[in-house]
């Protein structure tokens with residue numbers, strides 16, 4: 001088990017070599033347990049693509065979470081931790097055949113699909129397994145949208161699940177993903193409403209699905225978030241729609257971002273303060289390539305809250321552009337960080353709510369390594 005530091009060790013933050021991530025065990029568990037609190041009887045399968053650091057997986061494993069897994073490489077990490085196969089679902093709708101086989105050999109029996117070819121691939125490589133069909137839903141308002149790439153039209157649900165049965169698979173359920181970092185509190189409820197008719201039709205052909213998989217998308221409150229959307233509000237709307245279905249399959253969720261995003265901070269050091277034509281810039285020792293991928297301007301362009309680790313010496317605040325250490329033009333974290341105006345080389349910055357889709361997408365571009373990770377009981 002990984003060492004978890006206590007709150008009293010917080011001065012470690014100031015002394016550690018940067019850049020590094022610090023995670024709060026308490027916050028991860030709080031986020032995890034909120035699903036059970038707001039969605040009665042839900043089963044959580046943490047989407048480990050959001051953050052697959054072993055200490056985080058260990059915390060969730062111990063808490064009883066399941067895992068939504070996206071590749072045989074992610075599965076290898078869970079195998080090392082001895083996670084039981086019945087707590088794993090292979091949630092990517094499109095998968096390499098060899099990966100399906102590897103999951104099956106490990107004992108995993110639950111697979112997503114969204115087209116006939118994929119169903120046939122599962123039938124050959126994971127015979128008799130449970131399959132759930134992913135439908136395409138309206139993901140307007142979500143920062144990262146999947147409906148172009150994944151999901152079948154809802155009108156195909158009945159024929160695909162019937163075909164699954166013919167192929168010897170168990171027509172286990174239906175899933176959707178409203179897009180990551182959603183902003184519409186009704187997105188899940190509207191998706192569920194699409195299922196009214198297919199559930200009736202499935203009943204008529206003798207198929208009663210066992211699970212309804214609500215996917216991920218539950219948002220984090222970033223500095224760039226325009227509205228505050230709580231899990232409680234999402235759950236209330238979602239449960240109302242769910243209770244109106246002809247019958248109530250067991251509920252599954254696959255949250256990634258919500259579990260880890262606000263449980264992690266990044267501590268980074270200012271390596272230069274420079275004047276450019278359009279204002280002043282701080283270059284820091286971590287950027288979009290090794291820690292802050294989602295802040296890249298042409299991606300979701302998440303703006304993270306940033307603070308200085310040392311207090312301001314009464315010098316007031318000033319807006320800075322923040323750049324990462326690489327030579328690339330895309331390595332710009334933000335153009336509007338409000339920080340103490342006397343901040344300078346050697347000062348440390350804290351970037352907040354960076355626990356999701358950061359470490360997992362870090363690349364060694366320009367040779368900068370992935371930042372290290374420190375676990376705290378709380379931060």
Ligand SMILES: Cc1ncc(COP(=O)(O)O)c(C=O)c1O
Pocket residue numbers: 047049050068091092177179180181215216217218254255256257258
């Ligand atoms: C199949 C699947 N499930 C769950 C997730 C997690 O989504 P989020 O991090 O928005 O909760 C993703 C994200 O890409 C996904 O593709």
